[in-house]
Amino acid sequence: MQTIIRIIIASVLFFTFKLNGQNNYNFNTKLTEYLSVQNERINFNGVVLVANSKEILYQRAIGFSSLENKTPLTVGSKFKIASISKSFTGMLVALAVKEGKLKLEDKIKQYFNECTLREKWDEITIQHLISHTSGIPHWKGYKDYWTIKSRLPLNTKQVLTDIFKMDLVFIPGKKVNYSSPAYFLLAVILQKVYGDTYDGILNKKIFKPLKLDNTGAYNDLSIIPKMTSGYHLLPNDSLIVAPYRSSSALKGSGSLYASAKDLLKWNRSLMNDSIWNSELKQSLFNPITDHLMPHNNKAQYGMGWYIHNKKNDRLKSYQASGGTFGYSSISVVYPERKLTLIVLSNISFLPMHSIWSDMEKIILEKPFKLPTIINSSLISIKSLEKFIGTYRASNNMQLKILEHQGKLFAKLGSKPPFRIYTESHSVFFGKKVGVRFTFNVLSDNKTVTGLKTEGKGKEFKFKKL
Template identity: 30%
Template sequence: MEKINLILEKYHQFNLFNGSALVAQHGKIILKKNYGKADMGWNIDAASDTKFRIGSITKQFTGMLIMQLKQEGKINLDDKISKYLPWYNKSIGDKLTIQHLLAHTSGLPNYTDFPDFKTKMVFENSSNKDFAVKYFKDTLGFEPGTKQSYCNTGYYLLGLIIEAITNKSYEDVLKEKIFDVIGMKNTGIEDPKQIISNYAQGYDFDYDGYQKTDYINMKTAVFAAGAMYSTANDMYKWDTALYGNTLLNDENKKIYFTPHLNGYANGLVIQKHSDFLKSGKEITTMVHSGGINGFSCNIARIPEDKIYVVLLDNTRAGKRGGQLEAVIDDIFNVLYNDKLSLPKPLVIYEVYSKMKSSSVEDGILYLKDIKKNKFDSYNFNGFENELNKLAYKFLSENNTDAALKVIDYAVSEFPNSFNVYDTRGEIYYIRKEYPESKKNYQKTLELNPNNDNAKEMLLKIEDLLKK
């Protein structure tokens, strides 16, 4: 469909999408196209069989394996996890059920938020059980089942539970119960030692251009929470299979698609809409994103009209303001209202150019002017995230003065965001201004009591202030 292609071309032109796109409607593919390079160094174009990391989309498959084991009578969703993980802290394991892990209602801390994750944990090359024993904390941030907080830890543990029940590797169970059954021949778990054909190179987009992404051992550090790779063609096979009974019978499929707190169900966020995009139609959206070093993925399905959108990106576009969600919104507008809404350039790129040519202060003044007088000409999606990311860019260049000015502005714009206070606490810590750092980490904890990084940093600061 030409309008959808035009939308994707524009996102690609503005460096907001690079990779494979597939759109289906009424069970038929209406667009399958690729935008940009799978490997920029070798000048290799992306294709519909190019393999991309899909990050947290893996959770749908982990959830499916759990439901298949339930269907076989090998597990119950209300089972305590200590039944399958005898090595885990029993006092906590006896409180947590399989359902708590599936729905992100366990109260466990999210291990990918730990301060050591990017600097140490990503390099580990141990068994998944050893990794969990070494790093996972079993203190609960809230009583299980009372709240919902996105938690990769829970899905990592689900992978270990699947292995404990089947006496097989998570990867082999995926292949046996899903990939081989529905013909997903180009999908798997990334092994750092394995040579994978037609594999996309992952990139991060810095304000000065693209660069190769940082290393991560997907098999060990991410596992059942997000270690899969796949292709646009294979992901369409997955969507098609979810309409039939090949993987689950109707009874268990209904449970698989039943949302819990905040609409979360087995790797999908499910919402009902009574007048979707003012189309007058009652529909259900099932969506999820996946982001991992160098890659972003977004999928969305609307079962009433058999609509499926999959976007596989190897430039970490989702980190740049949630642009893949915006692409899907624009595609839905075409499908339901025949309305073409073309993307706009991301405002932060323009502001960074001003900062680079003049000063950070001039860039912030310029940004304020754009917000006041030219707001409709620019893309402000994920504005808070973009400001935070820009502060970190300056921080990586050891320019703490510039980083502080950017994050001060971010705090003025988003005074109720725990994340900007966390960043400002880090900047003050690096500057050795410990009282100010303490004040900001206290503020971020006030806004988000589950911020383990802030808790650890406050302990470090207290020790330093005592000296």
Template identity: 30%
Template sequence: MKQSLLLLCFTVSVLTAKTQSVSDSIANLVKYYHDNGLFSGAVLVANGNTIVYKGAVGMANHEWQIPNTTQTRFRLGSVTKQFTAMLILQLVQEGKLNLNGKITDYLTNYRKETGSQVSIHQLLTHSSGIPNYTENESFFPNSVKPYSVIDFVRIYCSGDLEFKPGTQFSYSNSGYFILGAILEKMTGKTYEQLLKQRILEPLGMKQTGYDMHEYIIPGRASGYETKLSGYQHASYLNMGLPYAAGSMYSSVEDLMIWNLALYGNRLMADSLKKKMFDGYLELDKNIKAGYGWFNEQIQTPDPKKVINMIWHNGGINGFMTELARFPEERIFITVLDNASNNTALLFRDIIATVYGLPLEPKKPTLSYAIRKKIESSSIAEATDYFATIPEAEKKQYTLAGAERLINRWGYERMNEQQDLPGALKLFELNTKLFPNSSNVYDSYGEALANAGKYDQAVANYQKSVQLDSSRYRRASVRIAGFSNRPDTIRVMVDGHEMVLYKTGSKGPVIVLEAGGNSDHTSWSRIVPELAKRAIVITYDRPGYRQSITCSQPRTADRVAAELYEALKKAGIKGPYIIGGWSWGGAFARTFAGKYPAETKGLLLVDPATKESYDRMAKEYPDIYTGIFTTRYAGNQAAQDEFDAMLPTMMQASISDQQYKGKIEVLAAGSFKEWSEAEIPLKKIWIDELRSWSGKNKNSRFELVESGHFIQNEKPETVIAALNRLMEVR
């Protein structure tokens, strides 16, 4: 150990003696990554109080051509967690909190059966077992909505424990959101106020704060995503939702102030502060979790020399962050990016430069060359060329960042451009360039499944698991879904192609409409079981996945007519049992009303109705506007349907007069997805559904103890309702 410390000290003296040389090398790295489309942002490297390098590249705002500077404010994402940890430890130091105290000791309304098991320490170290809210399928569709802290904890941070607290590491934003709620409860102040009064103002961090969309923040960078076609604004996110887990912004210069403060006692005594940086549960080889930090030992070519690093990174719509401190040498490195780039590549190269570790010569990046080839020719030509590129020519490029970018381009083509052939070519190229990466086979498998090439999809999922056994659960679920492989049917309707999926070979025909901003996969939990005794048809409306976008307006009348024509052209004869979930309920009702003679039954799963919308708008206009005027920035097809809400709801109501057959209505009875202020609207939703159902003698109403996604949470209930409709003579 003594020898290792001497070697580390020698490194510092070399850095100090050759500061200009190191600074020039870092500047060249920053320029290289920027020139190759892999970085846009700011960098600062310091040795104690001495700045070794600081600089910025790229644009803070592309519309106004405003360049990034070292004072530009970037969103930090999860780097926020170290500030939350500091605030928690300050209250521990003051005797207001106990690290072994449980959630329910401080949040008395939290679930007793789970909250009584989870300690503050476990929340800090990601060992609580509480599910990560960003993995909840309903979070991102609702990520533009405002929530109170208490409502958000109840809805998204109170799930069943995934494992016994303290037994394993599992990254959880939910844990840090709960810590923010505890801070507010124990002080009577907001998290933003605590941050400002206890850390930012005492340290003079004037370029740092709590980011909200509506705030005027001087020097704030816009967040972008790098697409094949160029830069695009990142999707909107209500910044009140990352909260204590990720809502801060800062500059590289202010983060240096933060780093230096961590060496002193201005914020906390050393004995307690040390707990932030100690490693507890291991999350990877040589990496352990601390309180808002990770503790890593970087191996070097010299087996006697280990570099001890305390670090954390962050990622939030349009921004990536890397921040590290090396206490033994007092070196500090931070990299802030506003174009969703892989900042870890530049970050690790800077570490190597500072410590004199081996660094590969910088060559033109393969990803940049592929992009240029696509621009000058096509995806097919570019991928064919680079998939068979001679080894000698391939060696002219570096693969740095290529895997991540190609994968992103593949999803862009598949999900945003509805170009599945192009996506398949990109994903396939990634498997050839990176044959030892588990992720590339997983992505390729997903695209192949979407194309109906199930045997190839299974082979790629299996290859993914061979390379990374942790992917077994995800892959097995996907593969199990292929046991009842749907036939993919493509038909031309009104001049555009629509894609239908047929599962099952005999029995009555069930046709299922997806909800707003969702596709055929929203029914995937129930299709295999239904296909044992029925022919199940799911499909994607125009603009979703592989179904080609068509002109407006996207009313219920038009959607129903398109579906009917598609079924006829596909040779799928009625009578049909038509089902609709959420927004799709209006389309299903309209279909039944337009074609009553060919409709055997109607299933409505927590459907939207004109009556409920009208009453909500009248009784709670402000809350209604906040919930039901969402703009679907990432999905033009969903936006087109939403823009036709008034005629759609009217057409559905008129159609009710035409259809006189059996109806099954399933209403979601749980309030868990609704904030306290929104619960009255949910009650209206249920009341009006019950009333609507009661007006029809052939209708059966059932209140299901479930959230809005009944077909996922209680699939057996939906299947039972469809079975009843199949039994109708």
């Protein structure tokens, strides 16, 4: 029955298109069926758009803008894009440098007197802020953020007061630590040098020139036409209405919303030469720090963009992604092909990097095996017993596989367990974590010696104890 449903969805969504002058029937069908499978596997709900510098090659909406009202998503639906917002802030900083409004080496103490009151804060430069090398913590270091402050309508002064109370996690410039509060400071600096609001600067410098009519700064009170409702995927794989999070502390780092077509205009402006000159774009996409980003496959970092250099069979790419309660997103530009992939979802937090990797293989017509699903009810509890136990990796990382009410769960270290689903008789996957578990089963089909995990660009091997 599930196969029939996928075929129906694929048939409804099917259309033909051209990539590099060729009729790519397989690309279309594979990507369409992949979306329907992921809708079933991990509750993927969203919009996907693939284009080159001249034409849209693929665009599809799958799922609902409102699950309560069963309102379908459209390719014009709007989503919070979270940290993709940093790519816009990066451009504003690059423009300010070009216009002589500021310099990357400027110390931020010239904009904030508070910096002189805290140790090492007076050493932070604008370049440190934009490259995540300032030492300013992410939200974990913002006192009471997740328990209290993220729910409050704070003004700029209140957010700044909270930021300047934080202790630096290292001496500025010495290491890298992803920091959204650092981008809030960038937004405030831009306001100071331009004498305008952050939203106003965006409108004047980017939104109006590019005619981004479906992009803007999200606030918690305005009714935004075509704005999707946000939903959150729990560890038990059920969906709930996304928890509330105030946008007040997200200025510069994660406050924007957009449609996929507007992000296409934005990405195309960076692939073509009609709007921004090559020197400006070079400043965006040249590494702004020698430090690699450990949380993103050791990518380099430009102004708001991750830079993934060509490696093995993967093309060079510039990537921005975002995640907040109710939304997951990723935007990728392949400069050598002048190709872009945009994925927006109103479900948090989906494994977007795994989805990106899969879609990239399909789009570039590389070997790719479509994920499959086996009806778990057909798997007996007895056949699951062989997987139960404790597994240890060479780095002493410990993983437990547990069984509860005929279902398998994985538990890594002290983290809470999450359910894993059957892909084949020896392969399982976790919906939210985006990790595949492949068990080593001997020919007797009873003995398991270990397992391999794959996900987020990493692979680990475990021995069963």
